[in-house]
Amino acid sequence: MAMGSVSRKTLVGLGRNVGFGGIGYVRGVKTFTLPDLPYDYGALEPAISGEIMQLHHQKHHQTYITNFNKALEQLDLAIAKGDATAVVKLQSAIKFNGGGHVNHSIFWKNLTPVREGGGEPPKGSLGWAIDTQFGSLEALIQKMNTDGAALQGSGWVWLALDKEQKKLSVETTANQDPLVTKGSGLVPLLGIDVWEHAYYLQYKNVRPDYLKNIWKVINWKYASNEYERESA
Numbered sequence: 001m002a003m004g005s006v007s008r009k010t011l012v013g014l015g016r017n018v019g020f021g022g023i024g025y026v027r028g029v030k031t032f033t034l035p036d037l038p039y040d041y042g043a044l045e046p047a048i049s050g051e052i053m054q055l056h057h058q059k060h061h062q063t064y065i066t067n068f069n070k071a072l073e074q075l076d077l078a079i080a081k082g083d084a085t086a087v088v089k090l091q092s093a094i095k096f097n098g099g100g101h102v103n104h105s106i107f108w109k110n111l112t113p114v115r116e117g118g119g120e121p122p123k124g125s126l127g128w129a130i131d132t133q134f135g136s137l138e139a140l141i142q143k144m145n146t147d148g149a150a151l152q153g154s155g156w157v158w159l160a161l162d163k164e165q166k167k168l169s170v171e172t173t174a175n176q177d178p179l180v181t182k183g184s185g186l187v188p189l190l191g192i193d194v195w196e197h198a199y200y201l202q203y204k205n206v207r208p209d210y211l212k213n214i215w216k217v218i219n220w221k222y223a224s225n226e227y228e229r230e231s232a
């Protein structure tokens with residue numbers, strides 16, 4: 001599909017409350033479905049192309065969901081059979097594909113078009129916490145870009161609320177490991193996908209340029225709301 005037509009694409013059933021998709025049933029097992037994006041595929045241009053957004057959402061995220069559902073069906077069968085070995089064997093597929101679904105569901109909400117406030121610095125208590133802990137928003141962005149660029153292979157860089165330490169934390173996770181694998185008290189406020197599929201079509205191998213530009217469409221309002229809700 002041409003980039004122009006991708007940019008104009010309007011999704012059906014757009015809503016502001018994008019959760020983790022719908023839930024269906026296969027042979028009595030709950031399954032997951034792809035959540036809608038709260039904006040058009042081309043709405044984040046020029047920071048992220050519509051072509052990337054469409055492939056990322058419709059192909060990559062969908063594949064994680066498809067494989068997560070398969071693994072859950074297999075898990076259900078393995079439990080029904082009392083096959084402990086099969087149950088354990090499925091854990092890595094569940095972590096990878098389930099993590100992919102969880103991470104991408106957060107990622108779409110971390111982005112928003114410029115005309116809807118993308119890139120506008122956080123206000124309120126999150127803005128204050130960032131300044132207090134990191135010195136400035138620019139210093140935090142610099143740290144996340146440095147950590148994201150240095151992450152070997154594929155993974156994610158996160159701004160987290162550490163609920164146990166009651167402070168913000170910058171974390172990275174490998175592959176599709178969700179943030180919770182780094183600590184059960186860590187809540188994702190902002191996650192940036194540094195897999196090549198998130199930027200290669202537009203930025204080729206220059207991950208730092210992708211990281212530099214993504215801040216223009218970051219939804220700080222979402223991160224602030226999460227921070228206030230989880231800090232309460």
Ligand SMILES: [Fe+2]
Pocket residue numbers: 056060104193195197198
């Ligand atoms: Fe991704």
